[in-house]
Amino acid sequence: MTDTSAASAAHPPDDSRAPRFVYPLIVIVEIIVIIGLYAFGAYFA
Amino acid sequence: MSLVDWGIVGVYLVWMVWDGLRLSRNTHEVEGYLLASRSLPWWAVGLSVMATQLSAITMTSTTGQGYADGMRFVQFYFGLPLAMIVLALTVVPFFHRARVYTAYEYLEGRFDLKTRTLTAFLFLVSRGLSCSVIIAAPAVILSIVLGWNLTLTVLAIGLPTAVYTMFGGVQAVTWTDVKQMGIIVSGIVAAVVVLILGLPHDLSLGSALHVAGAVGRTKALDFTFDLKQTYTFWSGIIGGLFLAMSYFGCDQSQVQRYLTAKSVREGQSSLFMSAFAKIPLQALILLTGVLMFVFYLFNRGPMLFNDSAAAAVHASPRAAEYQALEQEYNTAFDERRDAAQVLGASISSGAAGGGGDEAKARFQRADAAVKAVRTRAVTLVKEVTGDTRWTDVNYVFPTFVVTQMPIGLVGLIIAAIFAAAMSSIAAELNALATATVIDVYKRHMKPVATDAHYLKVSKIATGAWGVFACVMAVYAVNLGSLIEVVNTYGSYFYGSLLGVFILALGVPRANGHGAFIGLIAGMASVAYVATSFGIAYLWLNVIGAVVVTVVGTAVSLAIGGRRA
Numbered sequence: 267m268t269d270t271s272a273a274s275a276a277h278p279p280d281d282s283r284a285p286r287f288v289y290p291l292i293v294i295v296e297i298i299v300i301i302g303l304y305a306f307g308a309y310f311a
Numbered sequence: 312m313s314l315v316d317w318g319i320v321g322v323y324l325v326w327m328v329w330d331g332l333r334l335s336r337n338t339h340e341v342e343g344y345l346l347a348s349r350s351l352p353w354w355a356v357g358l359s360v361m362a363t364q365l366s367a368i369t370m371t372s373t374t375g376q377g378y379a380d381g382m383r384f385v386q387f388y389f390g391l392p393l394a395m396i397v398l399a400l401t402v403v404p405f406f407h408r409a410r411v412y413t414a415y416e417y418l419e420g421r422f423d424l425k426t427r428t429l430t431a432f433l434f435l436v437s438r439g440l441s442c443s444v445i446i447a448a449p450a451v452i453l454s455i456v457l458g459w460n461l462t463l464t465v466l467a468i469g470l471p472t473a474v475y476t477m478f479g480g481v482q483a484v485t486w487t488d489v490k491q492m493g494i495i496v497s498g499i500v501a502a503v504v505v506l507i508l509g510l511p512h513d514l515s516l517g518s519a520l521h522v523a524g525a526v527g528r529t530k531a532l533d534f535t536f537d538l539k540q541t542y543t544f545w546s547g548i549i550g551g552l553f554l555a556m557s558y559f560g561c562d563q564s565q566v567q568r569y570l571t572a573k574s575v576r577e578g579q580s581s582l583f584m585s586a587f588a589k590i591p592l593q594a595l596i597l598l599t600g601v602l603m604f605v606f607y608l609f610n611r612g613p614m615l616f617n618d619s620a621a622a623a624v625h626a627s628p629r630a631a632e633y634q635a636l637e638q639e640y641n642t643a644f645d646e647r648r649d650a651a652q653v654l655g656a657s658i659s660s661g662a663a664g665g666g667g668d669e670a671k672a673r674f675q676r677a678d679a680a681v682k683a684v685r686t687r688a689v690t691l692v693k694e695v696t697g698d699t700r701w702t703d704v705n706y707v708f709p710t711f712v713v714t715q716m717p718i719g720l721v722g723l724i725i726a727a728i729f730a731a732a733m734s735s736i737a738a739e740l741n742a743l744a745t746a747t748v749i750d751v752y753k754r755h756m757k758p759v760a761t762d763a764h765y766l767k768v769s770k771i772a773t774g775a776w777g778v779f780a781c782v783m784a785v786y787a788v789n790l791g792s793l794i795e796v797v798n799t800y801g802s803y804f805y806g807s808l809l810g811v812f813i814l815a816l817g818v819p820r821a822n823g824h825g826a827f828i829g830l831i832a833g834m835a836s837v838a839y840v841a842t843s844f845g846i847a848y849l850w851l852n853v854i855g856a857v858v859v860t861v862v863g864t865a866v867s868l869a870i871g872g873r874r875a
């Protein structure tokens with residue numbers, strides 16, 4: 267998508283990205299949280 | 312409510328309006344008013360994203376679900392972190408690079424005007440109505456629990472929000488969201504602390520959770536694969552993934568939050584905040600409900616947590632039946648309390664095997680008896696009032712707050728419920744005004760005008776949507792389990808909207824005709840499946856997205872060419 271707006275010319279978009287390690291980290295944390303919730307239910311059942 | 316609590320709620324309302332109006336001084340052009348000149352830090356945007364999603368319905372209905380059904384509802388959010396990964400990699404960089412004001416504006420560049428207009432129209436209709444539900448839901452509950460006038464409660468929630476959103480624009484929305492999120496979390500933590508301190512002296516927190524667990528309240532995961540069951544691991548991780556992708560990726564009320572971020576990286580980071588914090592926060596809110604369940608095991612609560620419904624039955628010819636049920640409830644409650652005490656004592660003393668199992672079985676029988684009486688009472692209310700969806704789930708938490716919390720904390724939590732409502736309403740008014748001005752007024756009615764003109768129209772549109780939402784909210788009635796109503800309604804078109812964006816970003820040969828026909832086919836399929844098969848609403852998002860993608864791709868290939 268090509269942008270032609272004047273605002274864009276004045277302030278070019280910052281295209282820096284979030285560090286890539288965050289993506290697997292989110293998955294790992296979610297797995298830990300789900301296991302924790304499962305363990306919580308099993309322990310207090 | 313005491314004078315101190317009134318004071319806290321009053322100070323909160325004045326603070327929010329003052330803070331919002333203060334920020335209006337920084338807003339002199341349309342991009343500043345609608346997108347904060349794309350200058351906000353990730354943490355403010357991230358808190359705003361969370362505050363927008365966490366409405367007052369979440370606070371009242373989710374705690375109620377924790378009380379009545381336990382932790383199972385947390386599964387609803389399992390797809391959310393995965394959705395944030397997908398969105399951070401796709402729509403966030405796309406939207407930022409395109410320098411768009413709305414998600415639908417992007418669709419005109421990729422497809423055509425009719426696809427943009429239809430998606431913007433769907434957003435305006437659905438969000439316009441849901442905005443009034445978001446005002447009405449807490450207003451109805453607070454007016455009943457606190458004895459306030461319903462219309463005045465609606466205005467107390469809706470009017471200040473409309474005022475600061477209208478004058479302060481997205482800057483006011485975001486920075487008040489940050490403060491409101493702080494108030495909401497403080498309120499929830501305060502409730503949890505009071506509930507833990509309110510446990511019987513001989514019952515530890517661990518023993519209390521064991522007692523709740525004996526009747527399934529601590530069980531969070533259900534791996535049953537059943538399309539008709541609302542909250543399972545599979546519906547949460549698959550249906551929830553599609554719903555979250557659609558809500559955070561295609562709904563302007565969320566897209567606008569991260570469009571205000573100062574860079575792609577900051578926009579992505581704002582979504583990561585929800586990815587990490589959403590499930591633990593929802594688990595904490597549900598745990599509040601579970602602890603309320605334990606609290607009401609040992610402290611006699613009302614048979615039904617809605618005085619006005621009870622009064623309606625008392626005033627009806629079937630009052631004697633209700634009184635008989637109340638007597639049954641009292642007997643069943645006493646037996647359950649005794650059984651809970653025995654079970655708690657056996658858990659605390661570490662009794663295993665025979666004694667412990669017997670105490671657990673007795674408690675389970677007693678809880679089932681209480682539940683049966685409550686079910687009959689609910690049925691009686693439904694028959695007397697004619698409201699077939701009536702439930703008192705949404706009233707448990709506000710009733711607990713008003714009747715059991717200490718002075719000062721009552722005001723804090725009522726302010727937190729206000730904050731939860733106002734943060735969602737403000738974001739929606741802001742987004743509704745943006746879509747109205749950018750996708751309708753500027754695109755179809757007045758393409759050429761000064762920036763000052765569009766700024767003025769944006770403020771008028773925000774105010775008009777605020778008035779519309781308040782008026783509609785006054786007419787909204789008790790909608791049963793409100794969070795499900797809002798989510799169910801969203802699922803009728805959310806998945807289909809997501810399908811259009813999947814076509815836009817993932818199918819290079821998709822064209823405007825394909826997207827438009829696919830969208831209509833998707834919504835028709837969802838309506839048919841929802842009304843004919845009784846499939847749980849989370850799965851409707853998957854069906855809508857898949858049908859739009861398949862039909863849209865097929866039509867595009869049949870017509871040929873990328874553009875319509």
